Amino acid sequence: MLQALGLGPAEEAVYTALLARPTASAQDLVRQTGLDEAETTRIVLDLTTRGLVAVATEAGSGVSDPADCVAGGRPARYRLTPPSVALAPILVEQRNALHRAETAFSMLTEQYRSTAAHPAGSVVEVVVGVEQVAHRFHQLQRGAQRELLVFLVGAPTAVQRDDADVSESSALDRGVDFRVVAAKDYLDGPDVARDVKAGIAAGLEVRLADSLPLKMVVSDRERAMVPLDMADSGDEPSAIVVHRSGLLTALVHLFEREWAEARPLYATTTGVRAQPISDQQPTEGELEVLALLLAGISDRRAASQLGLSIRTVERRTRRLMDLAGADSRLQLGWHAARAGWL
DSSP states (O other): OOGGGTOOHHHHHHHHHHHTSSOEEHHHHHHHHOOOHHHHHHHHHHHHHTTSEEEOOOTTTOOOSHHHHHHTTSOOEEEEOOHHHHTHHHHHHHHHHHHHHHHHHHHHHHHHHHOTTOTTTTTEEEEESHHHHHHHHHHHHHHOSSEEEEEEOSSOSSSOHHHHHHHHHHHHHTTOEEEEEEEGGGGGSTTHHHHHHHHHHHTOEEEEESOOSOOEEEETTTEEEEEOOGGGGTTSOEEEEEESSHHHHHHHHHHHHHHHHSEEEEEOSSSEEEOOTTOOOOOHHHHHHHHHHHTTOOHHHHHHHHTOOHHHHHHHHHHHHHHHTOSSHHHHHHHHHHHTOO
16 A cells, blocks of 8 residues: 555555554564564664654653664664654655656657657557557556547457456556447357456446457547558558547547447346347446436536446436437436336
8 A cells, every 4th residue: 555655565564563553662563564573673764764653762761763772771662753744745756756757748749749750650550569569458458547448359369368357457446437349259259258247347338249340449539559450460460559530530439339239238147148139228327327317416416426437427328318219308207207217
C-alpha cells in the first residue's frame, strides 16, 4: 500500500508494525515483522532520518537520539511521526511529479503529431513482429483511462490469451468501460468460455456476433490497432496502429454497429450463453438503469449510484428504447409497464 509513497516492502512492514503500537524497540519490531535485527535497525534509522519515525523519549529523560539510549543501557524506542505530517510532503511531491510527467507526455505527443518528417506516421503506424504487436496491444489496453472497444476473432496470433487477460483485469480494476464483441469462432478455443465467464463477473460487457470483419482494439476513441495480412509481412504477425482521424472514427462506428446487432452473453452455471435472437429482453444491468430512470433520477446520478460511466448508462438506455421501439423515455416507461419488465 505504501510503495507508491516510496516505501519498499520491508520498510512498509516496519512502518505498519509501528502503526499498531504507541512505541516499540528494534527488538519488538524484529519479533513482529520477522525481519532480522540488522535490517530492522537499518530501516528504523533510515525512517528516522526521513522524518517518518521519531525516537520516543521518556518524560524528563532528555534522550532524543537512539545512540544515547543504547549508551545509557536502555534500548531505543521508536514511535511514528503523525502520518498527516510526515507523509503529506511525499504525497505532494508525487502529485507534482505526476503533473510534470503528464505535461511532458502532452508536449511529446503534440510534437510527434506535428513533426513534418512523419506526416503519415501521425495517423497510421505499421508494427511488425510478435513482440512489437504484443507490446503495442498492451500499451493500448493499459493506457486506456475511459473506454476499450474490442473485436475478438479466432485464435490469438501475437498476443496470447493469458497475457490479454492480465491487461483486461488491469483495465477493469481502473474502472474502464470495457466492451467486447466476440465472433462465434472465438468461443471454440479451449477454456475460452471459462475466461469469458470470469470477465463478465468482473464487469466485462460481452456480446456475440455470427462473424466479424477483423480483430480490433480501440482505446479511449483516440487510437486503435487492427491486424494486417500476414502474407504481406513474411507470415510474421503485423498490425497498424491508427490515431485520431477519419479512419479511426469509421472503426468506432463499425464497432457500435456490430455491438448493436450482437447478442448479449451472460454467465451460466456451466459457462456462458448468448441471448436467443427470438428472446430480446433487457439484461439485468439494463433493468437496473431502467428502474432508476423511471424513478426520475438523471443519467448522471444513475451512473453514480450504479458505479457506471455516464456513457454506459446512456448506451443501456438507448438499447432499452430500441427494444421497446420507443422515441421518448415516456414511451419507454409505458412499454416497460406493459411488457412487465419491472
